[in-house]
Amino acid sequence: MRFLKANRICLVLSGRYAGRKAIIVKNYDEGSHERPYGHALVVGIDRYPRRILKRMGKRKVHKRSKIKPFVKVVNYNHLLPTRYQIECNFDTKKINKDIFREKKNKRAARREAKAKLEEKYKINSNKWFFHKL
Numbered sequence: 001m002r003f004l005k006a007n008r009i010c011l012v013l014s015g016r017y018a019g020r021k022a023i024i025v026k027n028y029d030e031g032s033h034e035r036p037y038g039h040a041l042v043v044g045i046d047r048y049p050r051r052i053l054k055r056m057g058k059r060k061v062h063k064r065s066k067i068k069p070f071v072k073v074v075n076y077n078h079l080l081p082t083r084y085q086i087e088c089n090f091d092t093k094k095i096n097k098d099i100f101r102e103k104k105n106k107r108a109a110r111r112e113a114k115a116k117l118e119e120k121y122k123i124n125s126n127k128w129f130f131h132k133l
Contacts, residue, residue, distance in 0.1 A: 003081055004029075004040060007088060009129055011080040012044060017070055020044045021129055022079075025090050026097075038076040041097055043090060043113045046070045048132050049121055065121060067130075069113040071095060071106065086126045088116055 004010070008024045022044030031037045047068035052061050094112045099105040121130050 004038075004076060004079065007085050009082045009084040009086055009126075010040075010042070011082065011133070012042070012072075012074060012078060013080055014078045015074075017044060017046065017072065019133055020046060020070070021133070022070075022072075022074075023086055023088055023129075024079075025095055026092070032097075035073070035075075039073055040076065040079065041071070041073050041095070042079070043088075043095065043117070044070050044072070045117065045130070049130055065118065067114060067117050067121060069110055069117055071099070071109045071113055073097060073100070084126065084128060086120065086129060088120055090116055 004024060004027050006024055006026060010022055010024060012018055012020050012022055022042040025041045025043055027038075027040045028035070029038050031039065045067055047066075049067055050064040052064055056064070091112055095109045099109045120126070
């Protein structure tokens with residue numbers, strides 16, 4: 001699909017992460033041998049950062065700014081694309097479809113995603129993405 005490209009923000013519609021926002025890292029329009037349908041590798045937010053007030057101290061702000069990400073391969077039928085895009089260049093050596101074969105690789109991919117997402121959150125880039133629906 002022409003609008004489901006990398007860096008597009010979309011909503012996950014079904015499964016464990018239904019209602020969560022995600023970023024498309026790589027799209028597979030033709031599918032693959034093990035998944036013969038259009039799908040995308042997405043990085044999303046499982047636990048959103050909490051609200052921050054002016055009166056809170058640095059330590060409390062730091063604790064409330066944490067994000068819990070997820071990395072998943074999702075069928076196009078379960079994604080709802082939005083009009084928003086975000087410039088978030090994930091390391092494709094760490095975040096790709098091969099990480100699901102080993103648990104330590106998946107953990108490293110989540111760590112990479114967490115670092116990138118928290119960095120984007122701290123510079124106040126695309127506020128809408130970092131809030132619950």
